[in-house]
Amino acid sequence: MRYIPGVSDDDRSTRHSVLTTARRTAALLNVLADDRPDPGRVASVLLEYGEAGPIELGPDEVDEMRVAAALLRQVFAAATADEAAVVLNRLLREHTGPLRLTSHGGTAPWHAHIDRDDDAPWAEWLLASSCMALAVLVWDLQRPPGRTCASGGCRNVFVAQGSGPERRYCSRRCATRERVAAHRGRHSAGGSGGAAEGPA
Numbered sequence: 001m002r003y004i005p006g007v008s009d010d011d012r013s014t015r016h017s018v019l020t021t022a023r024r025t026a027a028l029l030n031v032l033a034d035d036r037p038d039p040g041r042v043a044s045v046l047l048e049y050g051e052a053g054p055i056e057l058g059p060d061e062v063d064e065m066r067v068a069a070a071l072l073r074q075v076f077a078a079a080t081a082d083e084a085a086v087v088l089n090r091l092l093r094e095h096t097g098p099l100r101l102t103s104h105g106g107t108a109p110w111h112a113h114i115d116r117d118d119d120a121p122w123a124e125w126l127l128a129s130s131c132m133a134l135a136v137l138v139w140d141l142q143r144p145p146g147r148t149c150a151s152g153g154c155r156n157v158f159v160a161q162g163s164g165p166e167r168r169y170c171s172r173r174c175a176t177r178e179r180v181a182a183h184r185g186r187h188s189a190g191g192s193g194g195a196a197e198g199p200a
Contacts, residue, residue: 016111021133022145022159024049025072028126030156030170032069037062052107057122064123071095072130076146076157084144088135096128137161151178 027045031037039057042065047053057065071091078084096114103110104118115128137145137159146159147167151174158170169175 016109018133018136018140019159019161020049021129022137025126025130025133026076026146026157026159028065028130029069029072029076032062032066033155037066061122064121065126068095068123068127068130071127072134073148073157075134075144076148078144081138081141081143084134084138088131088138091127091131092135095124096131149174151175153177 024045027049028042031041031045039059039062042062043053043055043057046055074087075084075091078087092114097116099112099114101110102108102113102118112132113128114132115125120128134145141161144160146157149156149158149170150168151170154170154174156170156174158167160167169178
């Protein structure tokens, strides 16, 4: 199972769904977390999530997207729906325009935008489209729309969804790494003190 699946170009309605937009946000925030993100990698994520190519991003555009990504990370760091809503309300107030519908000249199904226009800069588009999708998830789920990975060495964010137990890790790899470390820690502690381990 992939944790942040992409979307094929031929699935036009799914490409603009709230959940897909939120997952695209997480994928972009993760690639933009590098100190010097590779514009080609950023473009690859945009293409994977259905943006029309070719996409050529300059260093200045990527730097502006990094600033937007840092603001959006605050939503994923929120511990409660109330905290996420406060952050989103501030971002919506300070960085977005009025709600409008667009079909991008008939190349996409009608969907909502809150950036200035269809040719808005990438950073403005990222912030606006992400805020809208994350706000709808808070509204729908009444909890934070995502999390930051609980694994100590990982800075990735991910979209939390579903009715099962709340996810703590961005991937199975991080979850397995933490379980192995906890297991080794228990065995190391149990072997050094000589006392029997009690229940966890």
